[in-house]
Amino acid sequence: MKKFKFLVVFAMGASVFLSACKKDDPETPPTPTNEEELITTFKITFTDPNGVNPTYEAVFRDIDGTGGNQPTVFDTIRLKPNSTYNASIQFLNESVNPTDTITNEILEEAGDHLVCFNISGANVSVQRTDSDGVFEIGLLSNWITGNASNGNVTISLKHQPGIKNGNCDLGDTDIELNFVTKIE
Amino acid sequence: MKKYLLIAFLLISFIPFTQERGCNLIFAGQVIDQHDSTAVPFAKIQIKEANLSITTDSIGQFKFSGLCAGEYTIVCLHHIGCEPVKFKRTFNSNVFEKVYIEFHFDELEEVQVEFTVFKMSTLTVEKPSELEKSFATGKTLGDLVKQLPGVSTLNTGSNISKPIIHGMHSNRVLILNNGIRQEGQQWGSEHAPEIDPFLYSEVSLIKGANAVRYGSDAIAGVIMLEPAKLIYKPGLRGQFQSTLFSNGRQGSFSTILEGGFKKISNFSWRAQGTFKQGGTLQTPTYYLKNTSIREVNYSLNAKYDAKKWGTEFFYSKFNTDLGIFSGSHIGNLTDLNNAFNASQPLELGSFTYAIDKPRQEINHELVKLVSNFNVNVKNRLYFQYGRQQNVRKEFDRHTPYNDSIAALGLPAFQLSLVTHSADLKWEHQLFKNMKGEAGISYQNQGNSYQGRFFVPNFKKNTAGIYLLEVLKLKNYEIEAGIRFDRTDLSVFIYESKILKNYKHQFQQFSGSTGVSRNIGHHWILKLNFGTAWRPPSINELYSNGLHHGAAAIEIGDKNIKQEVAYNSQAGINFKTKKWTIQADAYHNQINGFVYLRPTLPPVLTIKGAFPVFKYEQIDARFSGVDLSVYYKLLKKFTVHAKGSIVRAYNQTQGSFLVGIPADKLEPGITFSHQFTKNRILNIQFSTPMVRMQDRVEVNSDYVSPPAGYLLVNGQVTYSFLIKNQKVDFSLEVSNLTNQVYRDYLNRFRYFSDEVGRNIGFKLKIPFNI
Structure with missing residues (x-):
């Protein structure tokens, strides 16, 4: 009887200490793990299919991601009036070496993504020229400028998994950049 | 009488x-x-x-x-x-x-009042009545405690609910899970307590600052959860409980098995398990996409209780996987604005049990060992050791762009918190009329994260010592206590890719005094003054980044000091043949109250511009009144009302504090009929009424507070004997009128309505094998 009592209590105690000694009792302080995946850089390149106007590149760059230090580059889009440009968009992670081109992954999941353009003030119209097979994507687009003017173009990347219908209202926004745009 | x-x-x-x-x-x-x-x-x-x-x-x-x-x-x-x-x-x-x-009040179980004068406390301990408990069965802990006046819940959708006591929540509310301080990532408003309410038959609440007995954090109050006491009887017995809800087609099944042995009469054990699954929830007009939930919980309990000493072992594991309403997942302010302006969510779902991203996966494990030693009639010693491991995984809707990373299926971030605690307590009677307890406690905690940074890794050590004495006179009871705690925090954080180690130290005395007086047979008056404090939580010190879902950048401040509360409280308890009244008034002065202050300018990111909030310390006061009244109208009818009012003010800035519960009143009527001693019928209707919260600063929130609302809830409970076992059956309905409404304390009020009508069916069957 005495023995049994002892066994019962011993078993209860032992089970506590056994479960208390699981692997996660770090002798050393926990060390933070690596940074998450970032999109640090947005690049839009304008080329004139007729080769008349020089190629123009507008960049946004925030190497440490959201928060922390301010973005280091936020260019103005400067285009010639009454011209046509082919625009191509690139998303990069420049915080790693070598630079990770996120555009490739977006292309792979083209059916879940949509690039949207919202123009105010500037005399320019934008037409997406690429397609995921059903809907446009917007990584490639056609910009037709009018007379000289100043304004803004907001370029955003929408993530619309399983809900993409060509509409910009849906989904959550991965990128949203409001570029000062000058047609001059 | x-x-x-x-x-x-x-x-x-x-x-x-x-x-x-x-x-x-x-x-x-x-x-x-x-x-x-x-x-x-x-x-x-x-x-x-x-x-x-x-x-x-x-x-x-x-x-x-x-x-x-x-x-x-x-x-x-x-x-x-x-x-x-x-x-x-x-x-x-x-x-x-x-x-x-046993206290019975005219054979009605639901109107018993706890006479806590005997439990060595001048504080008011409140417990939900049997009917209130029955109404909350199968729901969350928040739903259970919010039935008590002065308690509300802070919700993130319908599956995540945190108790708010006297206008405060999270790190200001202490939850004692079976005698152990519940340690999860409780700083987050979308982090619900990891508790399976089926396990706990005893739920009690102490409102007001009372750090002496329970340690820091008990600024707003303490919620104590205890499983039923083990019974030392040979044989095998148990209880099966099931609840089914129409909304979300949710089902919960919980079984308790317990027993003892003939040969060792001092030993008793219990095993318990709960399974819960719910699908997409519905507002009166649409489905809330991705609101399914699954929970699997179990526990084991065993105790050996000799006359002189006893030892108890307890183990519990809580596992939940829950979907976060997809309409709430927003990338930036534009998305947020689109969601606000839409009359209904842009994405509507249909019914499913599947849980999609965004979702949370949480595991909480508790192991506890308690020993008591009865030195003699006047002295008793307790030793308690507990270990908790809390693992929280949050999955974004957005999988990583990089395919090889996405293929791993890792959470966007994972937080893992391990807490060891040890407590030694000495209950004593030093003089004839004076009893008390003294104790020391120690806690060691380590937190680590993986994935996206929100709070850094840390190690924390906390030690406390306290003494509490109660003097019992003929009609008075006087209590006084003092406590000292010290917390050492060591934080490991990468700054510009260099690992930095910051050390913090917080220490504070706290005290409490109280007096309780019985006047005649009908009145008990209580007066308390208590202090409590808490060290700043890790997010208040170090968070630095985008709070997804809130679409805000939150920045901590390393220099934040402890927050100290001075709470005065007065309560009246009145009970006669017809009336049961409990009224409490409180005033809580909090110095160094930590809050998120909006600051300019917004921060520019690749996702657009975000508003910035910084953690700051201010002086704040919370005051209010809680009331519950029961009046026996006729022999079988009782009318009742519960209500609470909180007023909270930021004294430093001369403004209202945000997120404070609106005024609430819940009148109701109960019909009770006792056919025989064991065959009882109760029918109850109540109408919770919540006013619009109009004590807010203009432009202090994205969207102004929603209008007030009135709901109708009803329940019928019937208990009867089958083979000498008391079986409880109940049918209930929440939001009977299928009212479309939004609640100020639900973070998802920006995006969606509250859930609609919900019919519940509940069954409790004890059994003997």
Whole structure:
């Protein structure tokens, strides 16, 4: 009887200490793990299919991601009036070496993504020229400028998994950049 | 009064020690409250014929010696205003007896009032009634405690609910899970307590700052959760409980098995398990996409209880996987604005049990060992060790762009918190009328993260020491206590890719005094003053980044100091044949109250511009009134009302604090009919009414507070005997009128309506094998 009592209590105690000694009792302080995946850089390149106007590149760059230090580059889009440009968009992670081109992954999941353009003030119209097979994507687009003017173009990347219908209202926004745009 | 108070006693053990003749017999025992099996200290035991009288000690024990053999009348006066328990005994030998007392108020269970004067506290301990408990069965812990006046819930959708006491929540509310401080990532408003309410039959609430007994963090109050006491009876028995809800087609099944052995009468065990699954929830007009939930919880409990000492082992595991309403997942301010402006969510779902991203996966494990040693009648020692491991994984809707990373299926971030705690407590009676407890406690904590940074890794050590004494006079009870705690925090954070180590130290004295007075048979007055404090939580010190879902950048401040609360509280308890009233008023002054202050300018990111909030310390005051009234209209009808008002003010800036519960009143009516002692029918209707929160600063929130609302809830409970087992059956409905409304304290009020009508069906069957 005495023995049994002892066994019962011993078993209860032992089970506590056994479960208390699981692997996660770090002798050393926990060390933070690596940074998450970032999109640090947005690049839009304008080329004139007729080769008349020089190629123009507008960049946004925030190497440490959201928060922390301010973005280091936020260019103005400067285009010639009454011209046509082919625009191509690139998303990069420049915080790693070598630079990770996120555009490739977006292309792979083209059916879940949509690039949207919202123009105010500037005399320019934008037409997406690429397609995921059903809907446009917007990584490639056609910009037709009018007379000289100043304004803004907001370029955003929408993530619309399983809900993409060509509409910009849906989904959550991965990128949203409001570029000062000058047609001059 | 006598007529209405039926006091029953039960004799469970009647153990003759040794056969002895002559005038040297001993009669000893313990007075126990039938309802919660707790010892009743300060009860008076009389032996009429011998003209002897004695008061029970802090653990309800008493002992008479030198008795002659013969028949005696024993009287137990356990409470002023209640009829004494009287019984006759013939002594031929030494006797140890447990005296069970029970409070019944006109045979209605739901209107019993806890007379906590006997539990060594001048504080008011509140417990939900049986009907309130039944209504909350199968729901969250928040839903259970919010039935008490002064408590609301902070919700993130319908599956995540946190208790708010007197306008405060998260790190300002302490949850004692089976005697152990619940340690999860409680700083987050979307982090619900990891608790399976099916396990806990005893839920009690102490409002107000009271750090002395429970340690820091108890600024707004303490929620105590205890499983039912183990019963030392051979055999195998248990209980099956099931709840089914129409909304979300949710089902919960919980089983308890317990038993003991003939050969070792001092040993008892229990095993318990809960499974819960719910699908997409519905507002009156649409489905809330991705609101499914799954929960699997289990626990084991065993205790060996010798007279002199006892040891208890407890293990529990809580696992949940829940979907976060997809309409709430927003990338930036534009998305947020689109969601605000839409009359219904842009994405609507259909019914499914599948859980999609975004989702949370949480595991919480608790292991506990408690030993008690009864040195003598006046001294008792407790030692408790606990270990908790909390793992929280949050999955974004957005998988990583990089395919090889996405293929791993890792959460966007994972937080893992391990807490060890050890407590030593000494309950004592130093003088005839004075009892108390003293203790030391130690806690060691380590937190680590993986994935996206939100809070850094840290190690934390906390130690505390306290003393609390209660002086019991004829009509007064006076309590005073003091405590000292110290917390050492060591933080490991990468700054510009260099690992930095910051050390913080927080220490503080806290104290409490209280007085409780019985006036006549009907009144109890209580007056308390208590202080409490808490060290800043890790997010208040170090968060730095985008709070997804809130679409805001939150920035901590390393220089934040502890927050100290000074709480005064007055309560009145009035009880007559027709009335039961409890009213409490409080004033809570908090110095260094940590809050998120909006600051300019917004931060520019690749996702657009975000508003910035910084953690700051201000002086704040919270004051308010809680009230509950029961009035017996007719023999079988009771009308009742519960209400609470909170007023919170930022004194430093001269403005209202945000996120404070709106004024609330819940009138109701209950019909009760007792066919026989064990066949009881209750029908209850109540109408929670919540005013619009108009005490907010203009432009302090994205969207102004929603309008007030009125809901209709009803429930029918019926208990009856099947093969000598009391079976409880209940049918209930929440939001009977299918009202479309939004609640100020639900973070998802920006995006969606509250859930619509929900019909519940509940069954509780005890069994004996």
